[in-house]
Amino acid sequence: MTVLPWIGPPQMAEQNLSHRLDALAELVKIGRLHEETKTAAGFSKSLLDDSDAVLRRAGERLRLSGNHTVVALAGGTGSGKSTLFNALAGATFSQPGVTRPTTRHVHACVWGMQGAAPLLDWLGVQRRHRYARASALDSGESALDGLLLLDLPDHDSVVTASMAAVDRLSKLADMLVWVLDPQKYADASVHNRYLIPLAGHAAVFTVVLNQIDLLPEDQVKDCENDLRRLLDAEGLADTPVLPVSARTGAGVEELRELLVEAVSANRAAGDRISADIDSVAGGFDVYAGPQVAPDAALASLAAATGYELSAPVPGDAGSARPPWELSEDDALAEPGRPPWEDATPDG
Numbered sequence: 001m002t003v004l005p006w007i008g009p010p011q012m013a014e015q016n017l018s019h020r021l022d023a024l025a026e027l028v029k030i031g032r033l034h035e036e037t038k039t040a041a042g043f044s045k046s047l048l049d050d051s052d053a054v055l056r057r058a059g060e061r062l063r064l065s066g067n068h069t070v071v072a073l074a075g076g077t078g079s080g081k082s083t084l085f086n087a088l089a090g091a092t093f094s095q096p097g098v099t100r101p102t103t104r105h106v107h108a109c110v111w112g113m114q115g116a117a118p119l120l121d122w123l124g125v126q127r128r129h130r131y132a133r134a135s136a137l138d139s140g141e142s143a144l145d146g147l148l149l150l151d152l153p154d155h156d157s158v159v160t161a162s163m164a165a166v167d168r169l170s171k172l173a174d175m176l177v178w179v180l181d182p183q184k185y186a187d188a189s190v191h192n193r194y195l196i197p198l199a200g201h202a203a204v205f206t207v208v209l210n211q212i213d214l215l216p217e218d219q220v221k222d223c224e225n226d227l228r229r230l231l232d233a234e235g236l237a238d239t240p241v242l243p244v245s246a247r248t249g250a251g252v253e254e255l256r257e258l259l260v261e262a263v264s265a266n267r268a269a270g271d272r273i274s275a276d277i278d279s280v281a282g283g284f285d286v287y288a289g290p291q292v293a294p295d296a297a298l299a300s301l302a303a304a305t306g307y308e309l310s311a312p313v314p315g316d317a318g319s320a321r322p323p324w325e326l327s328e329d330d331a332l333a334e335p336g337r338p339p340w341e342d343a344t345p346d347g
């Protein structure tokens with residue numbers, strides 16, 4: 001095993017994330033061995049495939065620029081994504097329009113381009129749709145240094161390639177800003193296809209209620225409250241709702257502030273990976289059986305399959321902690337080379 005050189009005090013959040021990824025990779029390895037040896041009933045194939053996808057995405061994202069936060073503007077056609085993109089970028093980079101749908105290709109605006117190119121390649125943004133804000137030159141813009149903002153095509157038009165692009169990028173972006181409008185904010189296409197299935201990602205979502213200039217003032221609050229209730233009922237209580245008008249600029253400053261916070265905390269990429277791990281981790285619960293010490297549980301799984309555990313399994317006897325959640329001591333242990341670091345862009 002390659003031992004990585006110690007280069008400074010451990011970053012607890014990153015350490016915890018890498019240990020969770022290690023443990024998930026270990027579970028997948030055991031599950032795959034079950035499949036091969038057919039020694040006992042193993043984890044379901046779809047759970048293993050989903051876990052593999054999480055590991056692959058995490059491995060790829062962690063290898064790419066850690067200085068950038070990828071934020072995607074998503075939503076139905078005509079909700080105002082491109083208009084909002086331009087308002088944030090301070091220039092008309094993505095043409096808005098009245099013909100539906102307008103945006104056919106993903107557009108990107110990057111604040112601080114250095115190191116962003118491989119990330120843009122991974123996201124699949126064509127070179128002619130990449131724009132840069134030279135933050136050092138744009139006064140007042142340096143707070144957004146590290147933001148990589150995407151204007152997505154719509155997910156609800158007749159253009160099937162657009163929906164495929166949204167499906168793909170909603171899995172890759174670190175943060176998603178769902179741009180809804182007063183006419184279609186309850187539209188099933190966004191709630192059933194994205195918001196409800198991804199409710200575990202509530203913390204990396206923001207919902208913008210755009211076009212509030214079209215509503216009488218007293219109706220803005222009603223509409224916002226209604227949308228809030230809807231999101232709460234869908235399990236998205238952690239998702240903020242911002243009333244905005246991309247046309248008049250109302251609320252755009254608040255959205256910019258939220259993005260500044262995300263960029264300066266530089267945590268969105270890790271938070272997204274954590275939410276992805278959560279989304280599959282629950283799937284392993286049904287295999288847990290009676291609560292036993294995690295090390296005993298993993299050891300018996302390993303014995304049944306002949307799998308050799310690469311490291312002692314953490315956890316104290318009697319604890320209900322799942323095997324991949326490590327104690328503080330374990331988290332501080334010197335890391336080996338994680339298996340998910342082997343992931344390649346083509347899988």
Ligand SMILES: Nc1nc2c(ncn2[C@@H]2O[C@H](COP(=O)(O)OP(=O)(O)OP(=O)(O)O)[C@@H](O)[C@H]2O)c(=O)[nH]1
Nearest residue numbers: 078079080081082083096097102103154211246247
């Ligand atoms: N009144 C008003 N109109 C807006 C607002 N935001 C966008 N629009 C208008 O709505 C129309 C659609 O805006 P776009 O920005 O092209 O919408 P989009 O979501 O990018 O649409 P697609 O690219 O088709 O997905 C344009 O005519 C915009 O001028 C807003 O806040 N208020």
Ligand SMILES: [Mg+2]
Nearest residue numbers: 081082102103
């Ligand atoms: Mg557009």
